[in-house]
Amino acid sequence: MFSKILIANRGEIAARVIDSCRKLGVATVAVYSDADATARHVAMADEAVHVGGPRPADSYLRGDAIIAAALATGAEAIHPGYGFLSENPDFVDAVEKAGLVFIGPSSAAIRAMGLKDAAKALMEKAGVPVVPGYHGDNQDPEHLAGAADAIGYPVLIKAVAGGGGKGMRLVERAKDFADALESARGEAQTAFGNPAVLIEKYIEKPRHIEVQVFGDGTRAVHLFERDCSLQRRHQKVIEEAPAPGMTEEMRQAMGQAAVRAAEAIGYKGAGTVEFIVDGSEGLRPDRFWFMEMNTRLQVEHPVTEAITGIDLVEWQLRVASGEPLTSRQEDIRLAGHAFEARLYAEDVPAGFLPATGTLSHLHFPDGARADTGVRPGDTISPWYDPMIAKIIVHGPTRAIALSKLTAALEDTEVAGSVTNLSFLAALARHEGFRAGDVDTGLIARDLAALTAAAAPGLAVQALAALGAAGLADGGAAMAGFALWAPLRRTVTLDGFDAVVEALGPGRARVTIEGDVADCALHSGAWWVNGRPAGARIVLTPGTVSIFGPGAWHFGLTDPLDRQSADAGGGLTLSPMPGLVKAVFVTAGQAVAAGDRLAVLEAMKMEHTLTAARDGTVAEVLVAAGTQVEAGAALVRLEEEEA
Incomplete structure (x- = not known):
């Protein structure tokens, strides 16, 4: 057995490898980029070596720097994890040439x-x-289109290199083939440096x-x-x-x-x-x-x-x-039976866009395995995959394991970034999934129901108002002398105003648009209108979160500082930090709603930004190759006529 290995990766897989190494008495060396200097895997390892800047190309993909770190620290072998260099045969050759062992094929x-x-x-x-499909060397678009015709639609265009769904497009009609091929090739070139594709028959219920x-x-x-x-x-x-x-x-x-x-x-x-x-x-x-x-x-x-x-x-x-x-x-x-749910920082209503943020609150449930590379207070970086954790459960039967998954998702708490947690919980409750009737089209067919945001009820809003008023723990934040009447305060949160009246220790009344919620704290848990709320109030900077069956996050709003959004939809903003890969419009150009304006490359994926309405481009504010922050204005349309 090795005495020391280096882990050429980051995040949850690096932490996972360290866990097994500890059981075996194997010392570990972590590598890290500028963005990961204080990351969990760095803190867990016995030693850590800095290998470059935040971009993967400047750090985790620098095979020479990683091999040098292994040699300098006396590591005997390199574990690649997954992603990055894990399936790079040239890296394997370089590792072995340096006299080290590659832990893999x-x-x-x-x-x-x-x-x-x-x-x-x-x-x-x-x-x-x-x-059945075409896997040949001829990459001429006409030849590929002919191969698709021979196979019979629908077909899948797939990049010959890589994986993870990148460079893959489903084409259902011949007239859509050329555009899909161009898009798949562009994404494959970006992700893998190889634009070649193959064509396969698409199986209807796969x-x-x-x-x-x-x-x-x-x-x-x-x-x-x-x-x-x-x-x-x-x-x-x-x-x-x-x-x-x-x-x-x-x-x-x-x-x-x-x-x-x-x-x-x-x-x-x-x-x-x-x-x-x-x-x-x-x-x-x-x-x-x-x-x-x-x-x-x-x-x-x-x-x-x-x-x-x-x-x-x-x-x-x-x-x-x-x-x-x-x-x-x-x-x-x-x-038995086991499930794994992938918890991501992503904006589900916005089309599962990867998100960033600082994890101001993070709690994983007892009774479930949580493989994670982050801790409370860590930041989800725009440079890497936005996975927060993998929630894993096991039970003697599928039904029991699925019930444990549902409970584990309900008991997972994340604040500081939008996540797919509610979406995962909806999937775990999905009737077809619970019956084992699964196929790769299930999510797409039921996407609207799975992503529908549940409206917070009166009890949830009342708890949020208590949190905003400083009464989350039933304390004396509003205690004081008030003549003849309870002390009251108006709080403003995203979506509603509430009047909170302190009736005494652990007792309050919340009024929201005429609806009244009588709140009482019993043994550390809030009851609303005589019933246990079954939820917890968590305060983070600028936000009140309510966790129970489901999760709701309410921004604290200063009523004197409200700003209206751009009602005309004239600005196209970057939804996340990223690289502007391409710009398709120029000033003075007429566009229709849905037309492509630009492509943003972020978190290992390409995102097409489209016009929100018909109009004329007034100004293009960025050029291809520009690195932008979340919220940066990219394209401005002329104002709509009154």
């Missing part, structure tokens, strides 16, 4: 699976079923089921499957293991196919073989096809650990240090 295995078209050809030779494999370079085993069908824009949201509705016949067929895939390339370490499954007639062993192999640890690996009791990072360390794979397939047992 060989560069040859990564190259074999790195391009989806070549990987599919390899899998066909290994007897693994693949999706399920995304992947198999965890592990090899020692000679032999491989599988650790059962994960269902990752709950996706939005090809990004996984909630994963579970095992897959609902899985039969033993299907599991055996998929597991054997995944092991064949791993052994065909002499795979060493943890990997995932991803399959697309036609779920229109249940799970059948003749209805699954190879999509790709991720030659690294996956974000969703904790659900596999939960159902098998196996620490996958420990296995990675053991095999990389030269130990053989001691477990045989029959030794690996499946027990």
